[in-house]
Amino acid sequence: xxxxxxxxxxxSVPEGAIVSLNCTYSNSAFQYFMWYRQYSRxxxxxxxxxxxxxxxxxxxxTAQVDKSSKYISLFIRDSQPSDSATYLCAxxxxxxxxxxxxxxxxxxxxxxxxx
Amino acid sequence: NAGVTQTPKFQVLKTGxxxxxxxxxxxxxxxMYWYRQDPGMGLRLIYYSASEGTxxxxxxxxxxxxxxxxxxxxxxxxxxxxxxxxxxxxxxSSESPGGSNSPLHFGNGTRLTVT
Numbered sequence: 001x002x003x004x005x006x007x008x009x010x011x012s013v014p015e016g017a018i019v020s021l022n023c024t025y026s027n028s029a030f031q032y033f034m035w036y037r038q039y040s041r042x043x044x045x046x047x048x049x050x051x052x053x054x055x056x057x058x059x060x061x062t063a064q065v066d067k068s069s070k071y072i073s074l075f076i077r078d079s080q081p082s083d084s085a086t087y088l089c090a091x092x093x094x095x096x097x098x099x100x101x102x103x104x105x106x107x108x109x110x111x112x113x114x115x
Numbered sequence: 116n117a118g119v120t121q122t123p124k125f126q127v128l129k130t131g132x133x134x135x136x137x138x139x140x141x142x143x144x145x146x147m148y149w150y151r152q153d154p155g156m157g158l159r160l161i162y163y164s165a166s167e168g169t170x171x172x173x174x175x176x177x178x179x180x181x182x183x184x185x186x187x188x189x190x191x192x193x194x195x196x197x198x199x200x201x202x203x204x205x206x207x208s209s210e211s212p213g214g215s216n217s218p219l220h221f222g223n224g225t226r227l228t229v230t
Contacts, residue, residue, distance in 0.1 A: 008155070032216060043119070043205050043221030044158070051216070088158070094216075101212055103219065107157035 003027050006089055006106030015115050019076040023089035023106045026070065029099035030091040033065050035074045038086045038108065047087070048074060079113045086110045117141055119222035121206050127228045128196045136191040136225050138206030146212045147189035148173075148219065149181060151202040158205070164189055165212040196229045203227070 006023045013019055021035075031052055036044035048063040050056045050072075056063045062075040072091070076083055089106040093099020122137045140147065148163040150173075160173030162181040170181050178200060180192045189208075193200060204225045211217040 034218065041223070043207075043223045044219075045221065046218040049218060102160075105158045107155065 003104050004089065004091060004106045007109055008107055010110040010112060012112045012114060013079055015079060015081060015113055017079050017113070019074075019079050019083070019111060019113075021074040021076075021087050021089075021109050021111070023072050023091075024070055025072070025091060025104075027091075027093070027104075028067075028070065029093040029097075030104075031094040031097065031099060032092045033063070033072050034090040034103075035061075035063055036088040036090060036105075038088060040085075044088055081113050081115050084112045119206055119208055119220050121204075121222035121225050123225060124223070125226045127230065128193075129230055130197060132196050133192070133194050134196065134227075135193075136204055136206075136227075137188070138190065138222060139188045140206075140208040140220070141187065142208060142210075142220065143186070144208035144210050144220070145186070146209045146217075147183065148207040148209075149179075149189070149191045150205045150207065151175065152205060152224075153202050161191065161204075163212075196227075198229045201227060201229045 004025045033050045035048040037047045038044040053067045060077045064073045086108040088108040092103045095101045119140045145166045149161040150158045159175045164170045164183040167186045182190045207219040207221045209217045
């Protein structure tokens, strides 16, 4: 079983739709959870960052972590064509709690929002 | 503020040729990384430098060498290029090692083709 699994898509939605992107993981030591957004022919950029469990909201974006299910999600409300990109989840452990600081990436989900 | 700058943006090599990919960051970050990104494989860590003066192998180091020239610059060298090294190469930096509580900042990549 891979440490981090992410459905590569592609995912195509109409403008204004609610988008749900997900990753599952197997390493229970993961404590830090991130979502990176990568536009075509650009480098990834950090979009959302969460420590441990719970929700975090930033504008139209909400990140959720369910450590009991080893499942993280990124929700995009009122999706826009400018949200079209590949979204990569990433996670790592907490070195102060015996986890590895090595960052493990999902393979990315390609999203297209159609006008 | 340029962030992470990679040169060149594109390169075509013949099998057996050598080249050096350059990376510089202006954020005074301690840690720097080289990743490659291939379709269906996601981001894979080649080498990293946790701090100036140190380098370590990542997941796929074979065929590559690195030099942490100073705090700002981290270069990746292909001594004898092979078609399997055709990829997009990303340099990244972070304030502290691992990218867990110190997110990674990526450059925009070098697209390398080896024929």
